[in-house]
Amino acid sequence: MNAQLQPTGSAYFIAKETERPENHTLSVLVDNEPGVLARVIGLFSGRGYNIESLTVSETEHEKHLSRITIVTRGTPHVLEQIKHQLERIVPVHRVVDLTVLAGELGQDRPMERELALVKVAGTGDHRVEALRLAEAFRANVIDANTEHFIFEITGKVSKIEQFIAIMKPLGLVEVCRTGVAAMNRGPQGM
Amino acid sequence: MSNGQNETGRREMSGAEMVVQALKDNGVKHLFGYPGGAVLPIYDELFQQDDVEHILVRHEQGAGHAAEGYARSTGKAGVVLVTSGPGATNMVTPLQDALSDSIPLVCITGQAPTMLIGTDAFQECDTVGITRPCTKHNWLVKDVNDLARILHEAFHVATTGRPGPVVVDVPKDVQFAKGIYTPPQTAPRTSYQPKVQGDLEKIKAAVALMAEAKKPIIYSGGGVINSGPEASHLLRELVDLTGFPITSTLMGLGAYPASGKNWLGMLGMHGSYESNMAMHDCDVMICIGARFDDRITGRLNAFSPNSKKIHIDIDPSSINKNVRADVPIIGDVGRVLEDMVRLWRATAKTDKKALYPWWEQIAKWRARDSLAFKPNNDVIMPQHAIQRLYELTKHLDTYITTEVGQHQMWAAQHFHFDKPNHWMTSGGLGTMGYGLPAALGVQIAHRDSLVIDIAGDASVQMTMQEMSTAVQYEAPIKIFILNNQYMGMVRQWQQLLHGNRLSHSYTEAMPDFVKLAEAYGGHGIRCEKPGDLDDAIKEMISVKKPVIFDCRVAALANCFPMIPSGKAHNEMLLPDEATDEAVANAIDAKGRELV
Ligand SMILES: Cc1ncc(C[n+]2csc(CCOP(=O)(O)OP(=O)(O)O)c2C)c(N)n1
Numbered sequence: 001m002n003a004q005l006q007p008t009g010s011a012y013f014i015a016k017e018t019e020r021p022e023n024h025t026l027s028v029l030v031d032n033e034p035g036v037l038a039r040v041i042g043l044f045s046g047r048g049y050n051i052e053s054l055t056v057s058e059t060e061h062e063k064h065l066s067r068i069t070i071v072t073r074g075t076p077h078v079l080e081q082i083k084h085q086l087e088r089i090v091p092v093h094r095v096v097d098l099t100v101l102a103g104e105l106g107q108d109r110p111m112e113r114e115l116a117l118v119k120v121a122g123t124g125d126h127r128v129e130a131l132r133l134a135e136a137f138r139a140n141v142i143d144a145n146t147e148h149f150i151f152e153i154t155g156k157v158s159k160i161e162q163f164i165a166i167m168k169p170l171g172l173v174e175v176c177r178t179g180v181a182a183m184n185r186g187p188q189g190m
Numbered sequence: 191m192s193n194g195q196n197e198t199g200r201r202e203m204s205g206a207e208m209v210v211q212a213l214k215d216n217g218v219k220h221l222f223g224y225p226g227g228a229v230l231p232i233y234d235e236l237f238q239q240d241d242v243e244h245i246l247v248r249h250e251q252g253a254g255h256a257a258e259g260y261a262r263s264t265g266k267a268g269v270v271l272v273t274s275g276p277g278a279t280n281m282v283t284p285l286q287d288a289l290s291d292s293i294p295l296v297c298i299t300g301q302a303p304t305m306l307i308g309t310d311a312f313q314e315c316d317t318v319g320i321t322r323p324c325t326k327h328n329w330l331v332k333d334v335n336d337l338a339r340i341l342h343e344a345f346h347v348a349t350t351g352r353p354g355p356v357v358v359d360v361p362k363d364v365q366f367a368k369g370i371y372t373p374p375q376t377a378p379r380t381s382y383q384p385k386v387q388g389d390l391e392k393i394k395a396a397v398a399l400m401a402e403a404k405k406p407i408i409y410s411g412g413g414v415i416n417s418g419p420e421a422s423h424l425l426r427e428l429v430d431l432t433g434f435p436i437t438s439t440l441m442g443l444g445a446y447p448a449s450g451k452n453w454l455g456m457l458g459m460h461g462s463y464e465s466n467m468a469m470h471d472c473d474v475m476i477c478i479g480a481r482f483d484d485r486i487t488g489r490l491n492a493f494s495p496n497s498k499k500i501h502i503d504i505d506p507s508s509i510n511k512n513v514r515a516d517v518p519i520i521g522d523v524g525r526v527l528e529d530m531v532r533l534w535r536a537t538a539k540t541d542k543k544a545l546y547p548w549w550e551q552i553a554k555w556r557a558r559d560s561l562a563f564k565p566n567n568d569v570i571m572p573q574h575a576i577q578r579l580y581e582l583t584k585h586l587d588t589y590i591t592t593e594v595g596q597h598q599m600w601a602a603q604h605f606h607f608d609k610p611n612h613w614m615t616s617g618g619l620g621t622m623g624y625g626l627p628a629a630l631g632v633q634i635a636h637r638d639s640l641v642i643d644i645a646g647d648a649s650v651q652m653t654m655q656e657m658s659t660a661v662q663y664e665a666p667i668k669i670f671i672l673n674n675q676y677m678g679m680v681r682q683w684q685q686l687l688h689g690n691r692l693s694h695s696y697t698e699a700m701p702d703f704v705k706l707a708e709a710y711g712g713h714g715i716r717c718e719k720p721g722d723l724d725d726a727i728k729e730m731i732s733v734k735k736p737v738i739f740d741c742r743v744a745a746l747a748n749c750f751p752m753i754p755s756g757k758a759h760n761e762m763l764l765p766d767e768a769t770d771e772a773v774a775n776a777i778d779a780k781g782r783e784l785v
């Protein structure tokens with residue numbers, strides 16, 4: 001008997017996970033009706049799935065369709081379950097695993113962008129340095145007085161993370177992020 | 191058309207009228223419910239018509255389980271009407287029960303008026319929030335002009351695809367408001383399109399695999415029953431054509447007749463030795479409308495290690511959830527079986543000879559007689575009681591419901607079902623208190639049939655009040671209690687897992703069930719001696735009233751065979767091996783942390 005075949009002593013068998021968890025980005029097209037987001041989020045919390053990022057807005061007003069973008073983390077087996085479980089929700093039209101689709105299209109990964117508002121307060125050298133770095137990151141100043149800036153920055157998650165980290169010692173006050181918006185490259189829709 | 195309807199059936203009416211009209215238009219004949227402030231307008235409408243019969247229960251949970259029994263025995267949706275707040279929260283258990291066992295229920299709840307929602311009004315609760323995870327879908331109706339459409343959609347969602355419970359929450363002002371009623375429409379919402387037809391290529395691959403099998407087994411489940419009588423018929427045809435052995439889950443009993451020659455008995459934790467061994471050793475497994483639940487598979491990584499698995503299910507999320515399928519087929523079991531039978535006839539010729547060695551092996555396992563028990567002349571053995579109940583009722587159109595515990599497993603093992611829809615039990619959720627109200631629901635749907643709740647002494651006390659409903663509606667249900675004075679199944683696990691410390695599993699005070707039956711206006715019978723059993727059962731059958739039968743059985747009998755926790759199918763504990771020591775050592779330390 002190998003180690004994995006030892007009885008656990010329960011009817012609930014908890015298998016050792018052999019697959020590695022991965023981050024995947026899912027696009028979920030739903031009817032924009034009351035409670036639909038609660039259903040999606042409740043599914044994740046109820047079944048113990050992870051939500052790394054969540055973005056939602058109505059994208060087709062005439063049809064009242066919203067597009068939810070979820071970045072989740074799980075093993076391929078769990079990710080497959082998440083997709084099927086989402087598809088069971090009555091107001092859900094379609095679920096596309098953009099990460100899997102990117103692979104099928106021969107692409108590295110889906111196009112993913114996030115927007116963040118970053119407030120930095122300070123005077124003197126810190127202030128000058130903050131503005132100089134913001135320019136380097138192509139962040140816009142959307143509000144300022146003599147003691148603070150609010151920067152608006154868009155880009156990949158990694159770029160935003162880096163920008164925030166750099167601003168920390170320069171008087172970072174608060175950050176607000178939208179979560180990831182994503183779609184695949186190429187002419188086809190989801 | 192009558193009633194001032196225009197040609198399309200649209201007409202103006204109040205929300206409460208719409209509820210009743212929608213019930214009629216969806217073919218509802220019976221409704222289980224309990225009134226309260228937030229549903230009074232609907233009750234007022236019910237009062238003024240005769241098409242839909244309302245059954246007044248004694249507790250909303252009873253309405254829910256009665257509707258489940260009604261649904262499971264008829265194949266139609268069970269319908270429930272309850273008030274807001276406590277009425278709705280009392281429905282949570284049956285809703286989850288129906289979700290776990292894929293039973294179509296439509297539950298209409300009253301709600302505080304829309305303008306008071308969110309103000310902590312009297313008997314207000316977040317019904318859609320509370321019931322969201324325990325329904326297939328739910329709706330809060332804020333505009334009377336949406337009400338008819340939503341009610342029709344509710345019936346559609348509950349009864350199609352993988353069936354399940356739905357809730358429509360109707361605020362009181364919406365019940366009073368006037369709006370336009372629209373009749374049921376054929377075009378359902380675009381986001382909900384269950385796939386019913388299986389992929390033909392996959393079905394071909396399955397048939398090819400089956401044709402090559404030397405050690406095949408069919409493992410069928412509740413999905414076959416849900417798919418309708420035609421699916422059971424096709425299943426029988428497939429078994430006859432292929433000559434394959436067949437086993438079933440707890441939920442699937444009756445789809446293939448227990449008297450059929452290819453029947454191996456139920457599988458799983460308390461299934462027969464031959465079915466579990468055949469599952470373990472098979473080379474091709476055909477899973478039809480079942481979901482590889484943990485009570486079925488035992489230890490997952492030792493589950494049927496050398497077989498190719500074909501899995502037919504209408505719910506894509508059931509496939510590859512616990513066990514990886516080699517040939518997954520998504521579709522309605524009935525439709526897929528139709529294709530499968532047709533393809534088998536056309537392409538595969540049955541080589542029954544090739545299956546001889548397999549059947550010989552199965553015969554050896556069968557000879558172990560895993561359901562045997564020691565007979566006793568002084569006390570009634572619970573298994574014996576079920577066997578006698580079966581023998582004395584099998585010539586009648588008998589429906590069986592159960593509570594949850596040892597008696598439930600003994601009923602599954604020793605009562606034999608030859609027809610679908612005649613066996614109602616709480617499988618997925620394991621809800622004590624299910625059986626009595628479920629029997630009531632079955633009896634309402636089948637007035638002239640014999641309906642028996644095989645009950646445990648503890649479970650039956652959870653919903654005993656529905657005896658009063660049974661008396662009121664002259665529903666002559668029979669409550670056959672295997673009274674062992676224990677929560678037997680709990681005790682069995684305490685013996686297995688907790689050093690025989692029987693913490694709170696003995697019921698020191700028991701009601702006098704005979705007097706209780708009489709107090710409700712029913713008939714009570716007590717039986718204590720094996721020699722009196724047959725006559726007592728005959729008396730029970732002949733009484734045309736609700737009966738509580740207090741069958742005093744051996745208190746310490748345990749339910750075997752059993753796959754002890756964490757063991758594989760081929761490591762079953764058989765009754766003749768279940769010595770005190772074997773029982774005590776069957777499960778190792780780690781399991782005590784789990785169930
Ligand atoms: C509502 C509910 N509470 C608790 C349990 C846990 N439970 C499972 S079986 C059982 C004992 C049932 O006793 P009884 O009805 O007398 O049946 P027996 O096992 O003795 O046949 C209990 C408490 C349950 N299944 N349902």
Ligand SMILES: [Mg+2]
Nearest residue numbers: 646647676678
């Ligand atoms: Mg008991």
